[in-house]
Amino acid sequence: xxxxxxxxxxxxxxxxxxxxxxxxxxxxxxxxxxxxxxxxxxxxxxxxxxxxxxxxxxxxxxxxxxxxxxxxxxxxxxxxxxxxxxxxxxxxxxxxxxxxxxxxxxxxxxxxxxxxxxxxxxxxxxxxxxxxxxxxxxxxxxxxxxxxxxxxxxxxxxxxxxxxxxxxxxxxxxxxxxxxxxxxxxxxxxxxxxxxxxxxxxxxxxxxxxxxxxxxxxxxxxxxxxxxxxxxxxxxxxxxxxxxxxxxxxxxxxxxxxxxxxxxxxxxxxxxxxxxxxxxxxxxxxxxxxxxxxxxxxxxxxxxxxxxxxxxxxxxxxxxxxxxxxxxxxxxxxxxxxxxxxxxxxxxxxxxxxxxxxxxxxxxxxxxxxxxxxxxxxxxxxxxxxxxxxxxxxxxxxxxxxxxxxxxxxxxxxxxxxxxxxxxxxxxxxxxxxxxxxxxxxxxxxxxxxxxxxxxxxxxxxxxxxxxxxxxxxxxxxxxxxxxxxxxxxx
Amino acid sequence: xxxxxxxxxxxxxxxxxxxxxxxxxxxxxxxxxxxxxxxxxxxxxxxxxxxxxxxxxxxxxxxxxxxxxxxxxxxxxxxxxxxxxxxxxxxxxxxxxxxxxxxxxxxxxxxxxxxxxxxxx
Numbered sequence: 001x002x003x004x005x006x007x008x009x010x011x012x013x014x015x016x017x018x019x020x021x022x023x024x025x026x027x028x029x030x031x032x033x034x035x036x037x038x039x040x041x042x043x044x045x046x047x048x049x050x051x052x053x054x055x056x057x058x059x060x061x062x063x064x065x066x067x068x069x070x071x072x073x074x075x076x077x078x079x080x081x082x083x084x085x086x087x088x089x090x091x092x093x094x095x096x097x098x099x100x101x102x103x104x105x106x107x108x109x110x111x112x113x114x115x116x117x118x119x120x121x122x123x124x125x126x127x128x129x130x131x132x133x134x135x136x137x138x139x140x141x142x143x144x145x146x147x148x149x150x151x152x153x154x155x156x157x158x159x160x161x162x163x164x165x166x167x168x169x170x171x172x173x174x175x176x177x178x179x180x181x182x183x184x185x186x187x188x189x190x191x192x193x194x195x196x197x198x199x200x201x202x203x204x205x206x207x208x209x210x211x212x213x214x215x216x217x218x219x220x221x222x223x224x225x226x227x228x229x230x231x232x233x234x235x236x237x238x239x240x241x242x243x244x245x246x247x248x249x250x251x252x253x254x255x256x257x258x259x260x261x262x263x264x265x266x267x268x269x270x271x272x273x274x275x276x277x278x279x280x281x282x283x284x285x286x287x288x289x290x291x292x293x294x295x296x297x298x299x300x301x302x303x304x305x306x307x308x309x310x311x312x313x314x315x316x317x318x319x320x321x322x323x324x325x326x327x328x329x330x331x332x333x334x335x336x337x338x339x340x341x342x343x344x345x346x347x348x349x350x351x352x353x354x355x356x357x358x359x360x361x362x363x364x365x366x367x368x369x370x371x372x373x374x375x376x377x378x379x380x381x382x383x384x385x386x387x388x389x390x391x392x393x394x395x396x397x398x399x400x401x402x403x404x405x406x407x408x409x410x411x412x413x414x415x416x417x418x419x420x421x422x423x424x425x426x427x428x429x430x431x432x433x434x435x436x437x438x439x440x441x442x443x444x445x446x447x448x449x450x451x452x453x454x455x456x457x458x459x460x461x462x463x464x465x466x467x468x469x470x471x472x473x474x475x476x477x478x479x480x481x482x483x484x485x486x487x488x489x490x491x
Numbered sequence: 492x493x494x495x496x497x498x499x500x501x502x503x504x505x506x507x508x509x510x511x512x513x514x515x516x517x518x519x520x521x522x523x524x525x526x527x528x529x530x531x532x533x534x535x536x537x538x539x540x541x542x543x544x545x546x547x548x549x550x551x552x553x554x555x556x557x558x559x560x561x562x563x564x565x566x567x568x569x570x571x572x573x574x575x576x577x578x579x580x581x582x583x584x585x586x587x588x589x590x591x592x593x594x595x596x597x598x599x600x601x602x603x604x605x606x607x608x609x610x611x612x
Contacts, residue, residue, distance in 0.1 A: 227543040267506070284506040315508055320541055320563045323593045332597045333562055336508040373512055373561050374544070 018046035019453065023402050025350065025357040025390045029295055029304050032260040033248045036193035037150030038180035041090055041141040049081040052488030054466075061478040064438045066431055067108035067117070071480075074100035074131070093138040102129045102160075107431055109216065110203045110238075111160040111170035118221035118338055119270045119281045119316055121203055121236055123214060124427045125166055133158045139178075148189075152178040166214070170203040184252065191248035197266065199240030204273075206234070218270075218280055220318055221338030222369055222376040223419070223428040226280055228321065235273035236280075242266030244287075255296040262289045276327045279319045282334070286313040295350075302352035307345075308363075314340040340369045346384075357390040365410070367439070377418040378432075380439045384410035398456040406447040412475075415440035442475040449484070461491045514562045516596040519605040520554045520569070520589055525578045528554035533571020533587070540564040540593070562597045567606060586611040
């Protein structure tokens with residue numbers, strides 16, 4: 001109900017609540033609270049269904065992170081819906097199918113690199129990979145007295161593959177269940193949500209060319225690898241599980257303080273297929289987020305000030321294998337060889353006046369990675385600032401326009417690398433130095449986009465089109481270009 | 492919902508980092524019960540089986556050598572010269588080799604392994 005109330009003045013400001021409530025920059029101040037499915041009960045005033053065909057394209061003149069490649073082309077067919085069943089209950093759902101390409105990925109032969117780094121299987125050849133992705137999500141929320149209850153299920157199936165040597169193929173299944181509750185206490189809504197996740201990925205690499213049988217590296221962080229089981233062992237799988245807890249405090253009225261606290265723990269074990277599921281490494285990932293904010297709405301304007309602090313930690317344990325008995329290797333001990341700590345603290349100020357929204361965001365980012373023995377370190381920190389302006393207006397009865405532009409700069413303030421260069425292979429040295437070159441760089445970014453929605457009063461279905469572009473310019477002289485196009489219908 | 496809650500609560504317990512990386516390893520040379528090894532001049536090479544990292548030392552005290560190592564499974568190779576006293580009280584100096592394909596040196600703090608020697612002459 002808090003969300004519903006909060007959005008009502010926006011109607012006066014822009015004359016089209018349903019449109020504003022889904023696309024306004026102001027909406028982002030609610031995005032964290034809506035991670036709790038219980039708070040979806042009154043997330044939108046009006047139900048909607050949207051079908052879209054969209055395409056994202058990215059090109060980097062040189063890969064900013066070598067494992068992520070130089071860019072991608074990702075066409076996607078997507079549908080999403082939010083339907084009110086009764087005045088106090090809603091269902092929502094989302095489904096999408098994507099089939100695209102990722103270009104020139106090196107030192108990464110698995111899907112979901114972001115989740116699994118540094119525990120990936122890799123080689124120095126790499127190449128272009130195909131990505132096919134299916135995603136489904138659905139949820140239900142209901143209000144009973146002072147209580148709101150909700151549940152949500154998300155499922156992702158994905159396969160990444162390459163059609164030439166090294167022929168990697170990764171198949172992912174990723175299931176997340178979420179349950180949430182919120183209760184009205186005084187002038188606040190107090191929300192609590194719990195989440196469970198089950199993850200599995202199988203990854204194998206084949207070489208069809210007789211001359212091409214090169215070894216694969218079981219990477220363990222900052223250019224190191226689990227040498228004993230690298231080489232011809234090219235069939236691995238990951239088993240992951242995790243959970244998250246989030247806590248929210250949201251004001252019932254349009255103005256007031258808000259708080260969001262989330263804590264998530266995930267672990268991903270890498271196992272070797274060929275040695276009777278021998279566990280090689282286990283990655284423990286911890287994500288924490290604290291957001292404290294204040295916002296105020298009146299008939300004509302909106303103000304918000306939000307402070308955030310994010311802390312993300314990765315720790316990778318290497319399982320020390322003993323001598324084999326048959327194909328069984330006992331695990332002698334675990335050593336936490338790799339650690340990554342990432343802090344992001346900052347503030348966001350938002351001001352909206354009728355059809356305009358202006359947002360200023362500034363913060364500090366610290367990234368530290370280390371490998372315990374032989375010691376390796378790679379650190380950098382940046383300060384960043386960005387400014388966003390949005391113009392959102394119903395031009396006439398049929399046409400609504402959403403135009404936005406953003407500019408920002410992230411300046412490196414310090415960086416450090418420690419590597420045992422004398423004992424490193426030339427290819428690994430080049431790989432590490434390449435990534436470090438872009439980590440210690442500064443970045444300027446510019447972004448703009450337009451979305452037009454067209455629905456004459458006599459039409460039961462509306463049409464929309466969106467075009468957006470984003471550019472990043474690196475102080476190393478390289479750049480990144482992004483293009484997003486989408487076309488769709490909504491009703 | 493119950494499943495979700497249980498999973499979340501089970502995982503709330505934080506992962507404890509395993510920071511005890513190093514062990515003070517003692518490699519003891521065993522020349523048999525009828526021999527007392529007095530001095531050793533030899534080079535010991537210890538290869539970590541998982542990382543293939545090699546550590547070398549020649550710092551013998553009597554029949555043993557101590558070295559700080561990453562905890563793990565090792566291949567040990569020692570070759571050099573030693574002096575010993577046999578059962579009859581005779582002192583001899585002989586070349587020897589001691590090799591083991593697999594030694595576990597995983598103790599938190601200290602680890603110990605004994606390796607048999609073979610004379611080369």
